[in-house]
Amino acid sequence: MKTTILGHPRIGEKRELKKAIESYWKANISEKELLEIASDIKKKNWLNQKDIGIDLIPSNDFSLYDQVLDMSLTLNCIPKRFRELKNKVSFVDLYFSMARGFQKDKFDIVAMEMTKWFDTNYHYLVPEFEKEQQFELNSCKIISEYREALQIGINTKPVLIGPLTYLLIGKEKENGFHRLDLIDRLLPAYIDLIEELKNEGVTYIQFDEPYLSLDLTNKEQEVYLETYTILKDKFPEIQFILANYFGTLHDNLNLTLSLPVDVLHVDLIRGLDELDTILKHQKKEQILSLGIVDGRNIWKTNFDASTEIINKAKAIKGDNIWISSSCSLLHSPYDLANEKDSAIPEEVMQWLSFAKQKLQEIVLLKKIAQGTLQASDIKEIEANKLAFINKEKSALIHNNKVKQRINALTEADSLRKSIFAERQKKQQQELQLPLFPTTTIGSFPQTKEVRSLRLKYKKKQLSEEKYNSFLEEEITSAIKFQENIGLDVLVHGEFERNDMVEYFGERLAGFAFSNFGWVQSYGSRCVKPPILFGDVSREKPMTVKWTAYAQSLSKKYVKGMLTGPVTILQWSFVRDDQSRAQTCNQIALAIRDEVADLEKAGIKIIQIDEPAIREGLPLRKNNWAAYLKWAVNAFKISASVVKDDTQIHTHMCYSEFNDIIANIADMDADVITIETSRSEMELLDVFVDFKYPNEIGPGVYDIHSPRVPNVYEIESLLIKATNLLPQENIWVNPDCGLKTRDWPETKLALENLVASAKLMRERV
Numbered sequence: 001m002k003t004t005i006l007g008h009p010r011i012g013e014k015r016e017l018k019k020a021i022e023s024y025w026k027a028n029i030s031e032k033e034l035l036e037i038a039s040d041i042k043k044k045n046w047l048n049q050k051d052i053g054i055d056l057i058p059s060n061d062f063s064l065y066d067q068v069l070d071m072s073l074t075l076n077c078i079p080k081r082f083r084e085l086k087n088k089v090s091f092v093d094l095y096f097s098m099a100r101g102f103q104k105d106k107f108d109i110v111a112m113e114m115t116k117w118f119d120t121n122y123h124y125l126v127p128e129f130e131k132e133q134q135f136e137l138n139s140c141k142i143i144s145e146y147r148e149a150l151q152i153g154i155n156t157k158p159v160l161i162g163p164l165t166y167l168l169i170g171k172e173k174e175n176g177f178h179r180l181d182l183i184d185r186l187l188p189a190y191i192d193l194i195e196e197l198k199n200e201g202v203t204y205i206q207f208d209e210p211y212l213s214l215d216l217t218n219k220e221q222e223v224y225l226e227t228y229t230i231l232k233d234k235f236p237e238i239q240f241i242l243a244n245y246f247g248t249l250h251d252n253l254n255l256t257l258s259l260p261v262d263v264l265h266v267d268l269i270r271g272l273d274e275l276d277t278i279l280k281h282q283k284k285e286q287i288l289s290l291g292i293v294d295g296r297n298i299w300k301t302n303f304d305a306s307t308e309i310i311n312k313a314k315a316i317k318g319d320n321i322w323i324s325s326s327c328s329l330l331h332s333p334y335d336l337a338n339e340k341d342s343a344i345p346e347e348v349m350q351w352l353s354f355a356k357q358k359l360q361e362i363v364l365l366k367k368i369a370q371g372t373l374q375a376s377d378i379k380e381i382e383a384n385k386l387a388f389i390n391k392e393k394s395a396l397i398h399n400n401k402v403k404q405r406i407n408a409l410t411e412a413d414s415l416r417k418s419i420f421a422e423r424q425k426k427q428q429q430e431l432q433l434p435l436f437p438t439t440t441i442g443s444f445p446q447t448k449e450v451r452s453l454r455l456k457y458k459k460k461q462l463s464e465e466k467y468n469s470f471l472e473e474e475i476t477s478a479i480k481f482q483e484n485i486g487l488d489v490l491v492h493g494e495f496e497r498n499d500m501v502e503y504f505g506e507r508l509a510g511f512a513f514s515n516f517g518w519v520q521s522y523g524s525r526c527v528k529p530p531i532l533f534g535d536v537s538r539e540k541p542m543t544v545k546w547t548a549y550a551q552s553l554s555k556k557y558v559k560g561m562l563t564g565p566v567t568i569l570q571w572s573f574v575r576d577d578q579s580r581a582q583t584c585n586q587i588a589l590a591i592r593d594e595v596a597d598l599e600k601a602g603i604k605i606i607q608i609d610e611p612a613i614r615e616g617l618p619l620r621k622n623n624w625a626a627y628l629k630w631a632v633n634a635f636k637i638s639a640s641v642v643k644d645d646t647q648i649h650t651h652m653c654y655s656e657f658n659d660i661i662a663n664i665a666d667m668d669a670d671v672i673t674i675e676t677s678r679s680e681m682e683l684l685d686v687f688v689d690f691k692y693p694n695e696i697g698p699g700v701y702d703i704h705s706p707r708v709p710n711v712y713e714i715e716s717l718l719i720k721a722t723n724l725l726p727q728e729n730i731w732v733n734p735d736c737g738l739k740t741r742d743w744p745e746t747k748l749a750l751e752n753l754v755a756s757a758k759l760m761r762e763r764v
């Protein structure tokens with residue numbers, strides 16, 4: 001019986017790697033210095049695991065940017081546009097160029113595309129394939145990391161992205177082939193790589209194949225079997241670990257059990273239901289690696305429940321089991337010990353477990369299974385028991401009022417009083433907005449000054465009074481600015497908000513905030529998700545003060561600005577003692593109360609942002625309907641409290657709604673604003689085909705770049721939109737919030753936006 005993990009957090013305990021990489025980009029440190037810091041982090045990670053007692057420690061789970069990009073470079077799968085750079089810059093710079101683009105001298109090369117790693121908040125760089133794609137073993141990162149660990153006496157298992165997952169998560173950049181066809185060319189490169197690892201003396205190799213958590217075609221299944229059969233035939237002496245995570249195996253279960261590998265790793269956090277079947281059908285001699293400690297959340301592992309599962313497996317497999325994390329701990333924050341001075345309540349602390357604690361849990365679970373506990377372990381186990389008993393009753397978690405409200409919810413709570421057509425009439429009458437009303441998505445530039453004063457206030461270096469008067473000034477000038485340039489529906493600017501989820505979490509009961517609970521999102525970017533530990537409730541208004549203040553300054557309508565329940569849920573670490581649906585409804589009720597208070601305060605237009613609805617979609621399509629049902633309903637609970645003539649907006653930062661347009665329509669927001677400018681309004685087609693009935697603000701300019709769009713290009717986009725949609729349903733707005741922009745370009749762009757709307761009105 002061995003303990004292992006699939007991967008360790010790599011950004012450094014206090015984000016040392018982030019800081020080093022960003023300094024390197026700014027040319028403040030040399031490549032050598034960067035690599036030394038990286039090396040220190042790797043060593044610390046390995047020794048950390050060794051000290052705690054992990055038996056089989058991974059290598060190549062480290063990355064300077066992204067493990068998929070590492071694999072692309074290992075396989076020499078470098079998009080054409082970067083090849084010219086190969087002889088001009090160092091390997092490290094080529095690597096960062098592929099991740100971030102390269103704009104220097106005569107070069108202007110766009111970065112590789114980035115997308116979400118399965119259903120996590122981690123983003124990888126999408127491998128790009130040509131029809132004539134060749135692969136060959138290129139970089140020696142995997143070998144050198146293996147050697148690096150060996151030097152400090154640790155014989156690691158190198159982690160590779162499995163060949164099928166690597167191909168399938170990539171993208172064809174030319175027509176006329178499917179990426180799966182490339183397997184015959186890819187396989188020799190993997191064989192060369194494994195050969196080299198064999199020569200180094202490697203015993204175990206971990207092949208990450210999370211793609212097995214997705215629906216596979218028959219062809220894909222066949223190629224899986226062929227590929228692993230070939231690889232295993234070539235290397236009978238190397239122990240192959242096949243790692244699936246993030247989901248169940250479902251229709252791929254038989255396939256997976258038939259693959260000729262020595263160790264099968266399964267995610268028991270997501271796939272516990274399949275354990276019995278696996279135990280029944282797995283080859284006797286194959287080791288089962290039990291992914292029993294949650295790699296994606298921050299709650300303590302319940303030793304009693306986990307031991308029961310381990311014992312069940314042990315009864316059948318004997319010592320042919322390993323104890324592991326469900327997935328890589330890349331998705332967990334580093335160490336709870338760093339939170340001693342944080343604002344996390346003492347009681348909540350005892351329920352939590354970050355990566356370092358998870359390693360200890362894994363080791364302890366093995367001891368329990370083997371009956372080798374020591375006196376100090378018994379104490380740990382007692383504390384674990386007590387934590388779970390405490391959790392069941394804790395007044396911090398359980399709020400009967402909230403539970404009663406959830407139980408009392410009826411269908412009527414998610415329905416507006418009248419259907420959209422009637423509401424639209426009433427709203428037109430009440431609001432008297434012109435055709436093609438202009439607005440923005442909420443935030444205005446978060447200048448250095450805004451950020452620094454907010455931080456000072458937070459650190460108590462600035463008095464509440466001073467901070468408030470600063471915010472008043474900012475809001476006043478934002479309102480004046482919007483009036484001057486002639487926008488129709490104004491916003492207060494969100495200057496008081498650091499982050500659209502954190503801001504609300506900090507004001508709701510049931511949330512806690514860590515100081516160092518960072519997880520990598522992409523490259524050097526990390527996020528620090530709020531910890532949603534208990535029943536959510538809103539004790540007092542969260543946004544009314546600033547919204548009402550802004551409204552008091554203008555005769556025009558100021559739009560109230562809220563984050564929706566699904567987005568708050570999706571971007572937090574969420575409690576696992578009740579369904580996500582239930583937790584989401586609790587947040588929905590809190591937002592509903594805020595909506596009601598905004599309306600009471602005279603706000604006639606309220607926007608509830610839901611940029612995360614689509615990313616919450618489960619990995620397998622057969623689970624989509626259930627998710628969409630509760631997610632859409634939660635939005636509707638939050639929105640449906642208002643009178644017919646109060647206008648509800650929602651916003652999403654994308655518009656690929658192909659599969660879910662009916663659900664988006666079902667949300668029944670009076671107005672939806674989406675991103676469309678980069679696709680030249682093409683993404684509106686789905687709405688048109690569906691005959692989407694409500695009002696839409698298709699973004700008319702890309703806020704991701706400082707470029708100022710001219711009046712005529714905005715107008716031409718709007719003309720396109722009027723050819724597709726009824727003109728009385730069209731709003732004019734940017735693609736998303738403007739917080740990352742500077743004022744000069746924001747002013748020019750919005751002036752042009754207003755001018756183009758005026759031109760459109762003249763055309764009518």
Ligand code: GLN
Nearest residue numbers: 441442443609611653737
């Ligand atoms: N209201 C938010 C803003 O403007 C929306 C942000 C988002 O969609 N991610 O910043």
Ligand code: ZN
Nearest residue numbers: 652653736737
């Ligand atoms: Zn957005």
